[in-house]
Amino acid sequence: MTFLEKLECTRCDASYSPDQPHNLCQCGAPLFARYKLEQIKQKLKRDDISNRPPNLWRYREVLPITETKVMVSLGEGFTPLIPAQNLGEKLGLENLWIKDESLNPTGSFKARGMSTAISMAKRLGIKEICLPSAGNAAGAAAAYSARAGINTFVFMPKDTESCFVSECKNFGAQVELVDGVITDCAAKMAERMKGKNWFDLSTLKEPYRVEGKKTMGYELAEQFGWQLPDVVIYPTGGGTGIIGMWKAFDEMQKLGWVQGKKPKLVCVQSQGCAPVVKAFKEGKESAEEWKKPETIASGIKVPKAIGDFLILKALRESQGTAIAVSEEEILNSVKEISQREGILPCPEGGATLAGLKRLVEENKVTRADRIVLFNTGTGLKYTESLKRIFL
Numbered sequence: 001m002t003f004l005e006k007l008e009c010t011r012c013d014a015s016y017s018p019d020q021p022h023n024l025c026q027c028g029a030p031l032f033a034r035y036k037l038e039q040i041k042q043k044l045k046r047d048d049i050s051n052r053p054p055n056l057w058r059y060r061e062v063l064p065i066t067e068t069k070v071m072v073s074l075g076e077g078f079t080p081l082i083p084a085q086n087l088g089e090k091l092g093l094e095n096l097w098i099k100d101e102s103l104n105p106t107g108s109f110k111a112r113g114m115s116t117a118i119s120m121a122k123r124l125g126i127k128e129i130c131l132p133s134a135g136n137a138a139g140a141a142a143a144y145s146a147r148a149g150i151n152t153f154v155f156m157p158k159d160t161e162s163c164f165v166s167e168c169k170n171f172g173a174q175v176e177l178v179d180g181v182i183t184d185c186a187a188k189m190a191e192r193m194k195g196k197n198w199f200d201l202s203t204l205k206e207p208y209r210v211e212g213k214k215t216m217g218y219e220l221a222e223q224f225g226w227q228l229p230d231v232v233i234y235p236t237g238g239g240t241g242i243i244g245m246w247k248a249f250d251e252m253q254k255l256g257w258v259q260g261k262k263p264k265l266v267c268v269q270s271q272g273c274a275p276v277v278k279a280f281k282e283g284k285e286s287a288e289e290w291k292k293p294e295t296i297a298s299g300i301k302v303p304k305a306i307g308d309f310l311i312l313k314a315l316r317e318s319q320g321t322a323i324a325v326s327e328e329e330i331l332n333s334v335k336e337i338s339q340r341e342g343i344l345p346c347p348e349g350g351a352t353l354a355g356l357k358r359l360v361e362e363n364k365v366t367r368a369d370r371i372v373l374f375n376t377g378t379g380l381k382y383t384e385s386l387k388r389i390f391l
């Protein structure tokens, strides 16, 4: 039995039935899945979870599907939380951790969102999906829909690292390379999908990807013994990581699984594409489109995010902040994480260390704070671009 109650608009009062496929609300804002949390609270204790298999479906009561046979799963989630003692010592921090999302199927946290979204798409009878992607989302979508028997159409920037493109093709997806960045891919997709029966699986234009991604928040709580950390640093593009974790912290408080203060959320972007950082600093509620985005960290090369107002709200409610770091800082941090901790991060993951260094310089974290850096994906898919620093 599922505890999923409805889909609720994040901006107006509208709500929708989860028995049909939905994209955005009629007002244009993303929809959130809402659950019968009171019922879950009666039926499930957080400690019941500890004996379940180590993947994100261990939190099935707060996910859209509870029957194992309907889940499209490759073992995603429950990634290791690794102490980063060497980096911590260097920075004067006693409690630094790396949540290593590179161990997910297809090598990034995007697998989480695709497992839940494709499971629901399959349940709802969807036969064809499409999305624009900088690489990792496309690879994950292609893998999960291959497993679900769903056809996939992905639109990626022409300069996408070739590894992402061949990955998608191997999974049988149709790939179109587009001149420009992810927003140009979205525009091309809108053109191509006219008259077709494609379901749009774009970030936050579909309500269940964020449900998979929110499990990063549940895992942090469980892996820290149901004590939330103090600071979470996340490389932010479309925003589902931040938005999802904030939703998870809120749900867990309502379930009585965690108490006290929620973590400060820190969004890191590249100085070459920092729309959220700019809006945060200017006190704005939403972000302007970033002109001429440029960064090696392709997953955060998002000039305009549909959920920008939700990212900004989460950052402010958590008393967190937003930081833009240079390309040089990103590359140096990739090297430093690799050489001090034995984890080859994606450039996006590297950016989080660069962001942390700023926080340390500005005395915005304390020695004892429990701080988590998110390595959102593997550096192995970026070897062409990373050649520059390792040669």
Ligand SMILES: *Cc1c(COP(=O)(O)O)cnc(C)c1O
Pocket (backbone or CB within 6 Å): 108, 110, 136, 137, 203, 235, 236, 237, 238, 239, 240, 241, 242, 299, 300, 346, 348, 349, 376, 377
């Ligand atoms: C998509 C992506 C991001 C950005 O994540 P959001 O949650 O959409 O902001 C960060 N890192 C990598 C490796 C990505 O693929």
Ligand SMILES: [Zn+2]
Pocket (backbone or CB within 6 Å): 009, 010, 011, 012, 013, 014, 025, 026, 027, 028, 029
């Ligand atoms: Zn609405």
